[in-house]
Amino acid sequence: MKLTQYKKASVLALSAVLIAACGEDEAKTESVDEQKLSSLVKQTNYSTNFPPLFSDVIWGSTLDQQGTVRFDAAEQIPLYYVSKDGSNPPAVISNAVNTIEARLGNIFSDFTLVTEDLSVYRDNSLAHENVGNGSFNANEFKNSHGILGGLVIAQGTGFYSKGFSDSPQNMCANASMAPYDGSMALLIDPTSYTYAGDTLLWVNMGNGQCSWDSDIVVHEMAHAMGMYNHLDGYFGSWSTTAMDILATLYGNPAGTAYSSLVIKR
């Protein structure tokens, strides 16, 4: 049963990854009115099927979502950068964090550097794809690095499967629950409407066959932070309106009814 549910969720997640063939930049600098902005917050944050939201354990009771869900930002969201040599994140990544914090305040911790060769989790028999080999275990990863929850950024781990696109550029990066993985399911505290404290989400940048920039890093971080659904031109790789949406999501308490949001811009 669990496996079936997981596979179903994976398919849902992957279809969302596929839509991530973004690049629609028509509305990059357009500002929308308050009513439109509040409807866009709902459109991106309210989960109709992706990601599935649960209220006790993942694959337990489904959350009856009545308002916004997101990371708990009462304290700084722990931020990690994983590489095989323990190096600092490149500017293209740290600039993305700075872009978000310039608007939302200092909501992330400084980067904690994690040393691990993530390529051991890749299925190397599929040279032209970039998918996991099934060996990644989230709890083992967290335990071995003393991590509870937060956001992990890594390079080269973007999920790419030919089953979803012939173009690796169209699936260049994603946000998910694991490296080389496209799935996401979230456990939400039903009283606070924030992610469970042990929620660790991955921002996977690049698949070895594509190029990406700081806007795409912000875009994927925003997916993990609660902007789950793309928005017909208002999300793009990143945009003025997308930043207004993220600022509104984090500028109101988690659980705020979409109709009661105070717009932040």
Ligand SMILES: [Zn+2]
């Ligand atoms: Zn996307």
